[in-house]
Amino acid sequence: MNTAPRRDITLERITYLRGPNIWTYRPVMEVWLDLGELEDYPSNLLPGFNDRLLALLPALEEHHCGVGERGGFIQRLREGTWAGHILEHCVIELLNLAGMPTGFGQTRSTSRHGVYRMVFRARNEEVGRVALQQGHALLSAALNDEAFAVPAAVEAIRQAIDDCYLGPSTASIVAAATDRGIPHIRLNDGNLVQLGHGARQRRIWTAETDLTSAIAENIACDKDLTKTLLTSVGVPVPEGQVVDSPAEAWEAAEDIGLPVVVKPTDGNHGRGVSLDLRTREEVEAAWPIADAEGSEVIVERYIRGDEHRVLVVGGKVVAATRGESLWITGDGRSTVVQLIDSQLNTDPRRGEAEEFPLETIKLDREPVIRLVLERQGLTGESVPAAGREVLVQRNGNLTIDCTDDVHPDVAQIVSLAARVVGLDIAGIDLVTTDIGKPLAETGGAIVEVNAGPGLLMHLKPAEGQPRPVGQAIVDHLFPDGDAEPHIGRIPVVGVAGTRRSSLIARAVAWLIHLSGRHTALACDDGLFAGNRRIERARFRNNHQFWDAGHRLLMNREARAAVFQNPPALILDDGLPYDRCHVGLVTDFDGFTGLEHHDVRDAEQLYKVLRTQIDVVFADGAGVLNADEAAVLSLAELCDGEVVLYTQQGADGLSAAVRDHLAAGGRAAVLRHGCVRLVSAQGEQLGVDARKVLARHGLADDAAYTEALLAAAATAWAFGISPELIGAGLETFELHAPA
Numbered sequence: 001m002n003t004a005p006r007r008d009i010t011l012e013r014i015t016y017l018r019g020p021n022i023w024t025y026r027p028v029m030e031v032w033l034d035l036g037e038l039e040d041y042p043s044n045l046l047p048g049f050n051d052r053l054l055a056l057l058p059a060l061e062e063h064h065c066g067v068g069e070r071g072g073f074i075q076r077l078r079e080g081t082w083a084g085h086i087l088e089h090c091v092i093e094l095l096n097l098a099g100m101p102t103g104f105g106q107t108r109s110t111s112r113h114g115v116y117r118m119v120f121r122a123r124n125e126e127v128g129r130v131a132l133q134q135g136h137a138l139l140s141a142a143l144n145d146e147a148f149a150v151p152a153a154v155e156a157i158r159q160a161i162d163d164c165y166l167g168p169s170t171a172s173i174v175a176a177a178t179d180r181g182i183p184h185i186r187l188n189d190g191n192l193v194q195l196g197h198g199a200r201q202r203r204i205w206t207a208e209t210d211l212t213s214a215i216a217e218n219i220a221c222d223k224d225l226t227k228t229l230l231t232s233v234g235v236p237v238p239e240g241q242v243v244d245s246p247a248e249a250w251e252a253a254e255d256i257g258l259p260v261v262v263k264p265t266d267g268n269h270g271r272g273v274s275l276d277l278r279t280r281e282e283v284e285a286a287w288p289i290a291d292a293e294g295s296e297v298i299v300e301r302y303i304r305g306d307e308h309r310v311l312v313v314g315g316k317v318v319a320a321t322r323g324e325s326l327w328i329t330g331d332g333r334s335t336v337v338q339l340i341d342s343q344l345n346t347d348p349r350r351g352e353a354e355e356f357p358l359e360t361i362k363l364d365r366e367p368v369i370r371l372v373l374e375r376q377g378l379t380g381e382s383v384p385a386a387g388r389e390v391l392v393q394r395n396g397n398l399t400i401d402c403t404d405d406v407h408p409d410v411a412q413i414v415s416l417a418a419r420v421v422g423l424d425i426a427g428i429d430l431v432t433t434d435i436g437k438p439l440a441e442t443g444g445a446i447v448e449v450n451a452g453p454g455l456l457m458h459l460k461p462a463e464g465q466p467r468p469v470g471q472a473i474v475d476h477l478f479p480d481g482d483a484e485p486h487i488g489r490i491p492v493v494g495v496a497g498t499r500r501s502s503l504i505a506r507a508v509a510w511l512i513h514l515s516g517r518h519t520a521l522a523c524d525d526g527l528f529a530g531n532r533r534i535e536r537a538r539f540r541n542n543h544q545f546w547d548a549g550h551r552l553l554m555n556r557e558a559r560a561a562v563f564q565n566p567p568a569l570i571l572d573d574g575l576p577y578d579r580c581h582v583g584l585v586t587d588f589d590g591f592t593g594l595e596h597h598d599v600r601d602a603e604q605l606y607k608v609l610r611t612q613i614d615v616v617f618a619d620g621a622g623v624l625n626a627d628e629a630a631v632l633s634l635a636e637l638c639d640g641e642v643v644l645y646t647q648q649g650a651d652g653l654s655a656a657v658r659d660h661l662a663a664g665g666r667a668a669v670l671r672h673g674c675v676r677l678v679s680a681q682g683e684q685l686g687v688d689a690r691k692v693l694a695r696h697g698l699a700d701d702a703a704y705t706e707a708l709l710a711a712a713a714t715a716w717a718f719g720i721s722p723e724l725i726g727a728g729l730e731t732f733e734l735h736a737p738a
Contacts, residue, residue, distance in 0.1 A: 007041070007143045009083050010034040011136060012115070016125040018546065019574030020615050022607055024104060027574070028119045029128040032110075033084045038143075039114035044080035046143065053077070053086070053142040056150055057093050065089070082107075083139065084116035091120050091135035097150075098157035100127065110598045117598075123165075130160040162353055167191050169206045169455035172470030180474060182488035183578050185554060195477065196488025197577075198520070198558035202477040207425050208452040209477060216422030217451040221266040223298055226449050229420050235413055236445040240300035246284035252299040253283045259302040261447075262286035264294025274368055275394050276302050282375060289367040303445050305433035309398045310406065311458060311469060312418040312426045314476035317411040319458035319467035320435065322400045326361075326393040330384025336373060337363060337380040340392060349399070349462060357399055357456045361392070369393055398457050401464025402435055409438040417446050425473060427453025485619060490553075491517075492577050493562045493718060496570070496612035497586030497625075500707035503734065504584065505564040507711035508718070511728040512560045515720050522549035522576070523564035525736040529555055533737060542572040549576040566590065567608050571597045575611060583612040583638075584623040584714045586706075588630050602630055609634075616640045621717035625710070626657050626667065643667065645713035647706060649676065668713035670705065675712045675729075677722045684722040686712045687729040696734045704734065 013032040021028065043050055054060060054074070063073035073089055088105040095102040104121040122128030134153035141148035166174060170191040174184050177195045185194040191206045203210040208217075219225055227237045241252040242265060253260045262283060263273040272293030274286035283299070290297040307323035328339040340361050344350070350358040363370055363380045369392055373379060376390060384390050410430070418426035432444025439445065458467045478487045493512070495505045502524040509521040513530060521528040527535040527548050535548060546569060552561050553576070563576060567590045588602035588609065599605055613622045613634045622638035625631045626646040635642045642665060646657050649669035657667055666679040668686065675686035689705045698704060708729055715725050 006140075007038055007046075008036070008140050009038060009087065009136070010036065011132070014129065014132065015572065016122065016128065017119075017572075017574040018125075019576055020578060020611055021570060021574035022611060023106060023119050024121070025578065025615065026104070027122055028104070029122040029125070029132060030117060030119045031087075031132060033087065033116045033118055035083050035114045035116065038083045042080035042082050043077045043086060048145065049142060050077045052145060053090075053139075056138060056142060056148055057090065059096070060089060060093055063089055063093070082116070083143070084118045087135055087139050088118050088120055090139050091131050094135050094138070094150075094153055094157055095120075095127075095131050097154045098131070098161060100157070100161055111600070112598075124161075126164050127157065127160045131157050166193070167206060168459060170204065172455055172459055173204055173207075173473050174470075176468070176470035176474040177478075177488070179471070180478070180487060182474065182478060183553075185550070187554070194554060195474070197492075197553040198490035198561060199518070199556055200488050200490055200559075201554075201556065202488070204473070204477075206452055207427075207455055207473065209424060209473070211424045211477070212451065213422045213424075219421050220423060220426070220449050220451040223263070223265040223448060224296070226421060230417055230446060230449075233416060233420055235417050235420070236439050238301040238303050238445050238447060240298050242296050242298050243287070244297075246287040249287045249297065249299050250280050250283050253277070253280075256299065256301050261300045261302050262290050263298060263300070264290045265296040265298050266294040272368065274371055282371075285371055285374070289371060292367070300447070303431040303443070303447065305431045305442065305444055307398060307447075308402065308430050308432065308435050309453070309457065310410075310414045310428045310430065311453060311455070311467075312415055312423075312428055313469070313472045314424060315415050315419060316472075317403075317406055317414060318472040319469050320401070320403045320406050321398045321457050321461060321464075322402045322435065323398045324400060325391060328384075328390050328392055330386055330388040330390065332386035333383065335381050335383055336378055336390065339384070339390075344392065349460070357460045357462070399460075399462035401458070401461040401467065403465070403467055405436045407436050407438055409440075410435055410444075413439060414446065417449055421449045423449065423451055424476065425453065426450060486579075486581075486617065489579075490558055491560045491582070491718065492580040493560070493582045493584070493714060494565050494575065494577070494580045494612050494615070495523075495563065495584045495586070495714070496565045496567070496609045497584070497588075498566065498590035499586045500703055500710075501564050501566070501586060502736070503704075503707045504586070504711045504714070505562050506736070507708065507729065507732050508714045509560075509562040510732050511711070511715040511720050511725060512562065512718060514724060514728045517559040518557050520552035520555055520558040520561040522552055522562070527552060529557060542566075542569045545569060546573040546576050553577065565612060567594060567599070567605060568597075570608050570611050571599070575615060577615075579615050579617055580612075581617055581620040582623060582714055582717045583616045583620070584710060585609050585612055585631050585634055586625050586710055587628055606630060606634075610637055613637050623710070623714045623717050625706075626654065626660075632656055641666075641717070643713050643717040645709045646670065647702070647709065666716065668709055668716060670709050673700065673705070675709055677712065677716055677725070685726060686716075686722055687726040692729055692732070692734070695730075698734070 015030045017028050065073035085107040088107050092102045092105050102121045107118040138148050195202045230237050243249045243252050259276045259278045272290040277283045309321050311319040328343045345360050350360050414428040427450040429448040430446045432442045455469045458469045495501050505523040509519045513519045518530050526533045526537045588605045591599050591605045616622050618639045620640040621643050623643045626644040645668040647670040649671040664680050669676045673690035674688050677684045677686045689708045712725050
């Protein structure tokens, strides 16, 4: 028994940074750690620790760490590294094992002895917290030579992922949007997601979009009405009748001609569908199974061939799969249920979670399968003879990709079917003996048109090539050739610093509004949509301020957005947007009150406010106060154009500003109380700041003047003309609304 004193680290503070932050562009979990006595015991001074840790997590061998090659972290362990850094790698490895690959992590010391800040990439706060909890427990066990169940820890993280993450269909669309640089916002705990911002957004709910007609969805749910519409344009469909009872079902079957299919009119996923029925007993037995799944029951002519699912997006076929029948083979000892479990449910594609393309087969919830067995004289408890092949499911498992086999005539017909129903995204179910031939030749027909089709069968087919269906949907929602350079985005302006930053943000929003864009604004004075304040500044903390500002990006009317970003907001939550078109930094004065973030001077604040410049697009602009040397030094970090502003224009420009202009740059310069906009093309009058101040009963105030200068430079960087800047600032209300 281990009687040595316990060694552990204390998690002092856990902060989820939801937007771009001092560490990275992406969301991370920041953890403040107190190592206690472990500050004096790096890993090479802890007997047996490294071996115990690697026994628990042998894949740590793959971590490159700062060494930059496989085994790099092991090298650090043997040389001696501290517990905070080790915890970082434990958490990352547990996330990797749980199926959430994570590569980013950092650990840095603070000004307090033995206290560190550790961060790791966390796509979701709840998953990040569970991973941290499990990683901390694992490290504690390794430090104290205690048992730890790694599989249970991984399963806990997987469960958190299942509870929190998007379904596979939605996730594939979001991933495709991310690949195109389109941001997304999750609007609920399920699969309702906004792609893009403001007026340029689209919304998806799994494979339904805001272009999907509610009328079309209702038509698709009514199988009889769907068939009527398809018949009217010559799309082949099986003859059928809606019936109200088992007796009526048999009468309809006699009229149509055997064999027939009995199914619900508004069912989906093949539930309640019985195929190839040839006797009165079979037809009447199938009626209650279908009736339990839908509002009405329909009897249709049975079409010979295999079931196929064809995905149509925006009128184009983007994927197709074929079904296969399921069989089990008797061994003379096992029951049907046991054979299903041993021969079918062991398929790794089957499971109860959403990421599995196939469901586990359980007879107690599969009346159609029970009916198929009964037609063969079997039940779940029957023991088939050795070698006897038993049909379990006919034409299920639409998981064999056949996209490249679809005949052009079939593609034209399924596209027509989607258009007739009115769906922008449709899963067309058809039956044919060969999808590589016209339906007229094979006698095939379309049997269903489905709204909101699942995509997993196309993303993870059992056989064949996965298809980029998420990309097809994103390309449908955001077509190429869009006039705006950043697809799905509205222009965003960020104002960082503390010198009249709320006033500057209001002025910039006013000027953008005058240029013809409905502009959203988040600042200390409240939230604004256009000229209307929609929420007063009553935020108790930065988390509420972040939430409120982020909501502006959901506003479908917004065609531009302006955000005031105080340093504390970046430290507590990150920026409320991922990238911006114009980013302004006014000063490094705002470090007072940030001691709990270990920020105590302007040099440390530099690392915070650089975030605003780091997220500027390459075709955007960073606006910097040239009168502050530290702020001016941010210019080298800006991927886009740099626009300067300075009050030192009357007595001659500084060397830095002169060099900037000589290199073809732009600057807003204050000369004798007037804002001048200077570039290689010449110099233009922006506005007489003294007149603006006088109109509000203010003397020649340096702080207000600097704010007007910064606002003019930012609006100019945004693309607003000097003439409109001048006229707009003259009419701008300096005083904040009451």
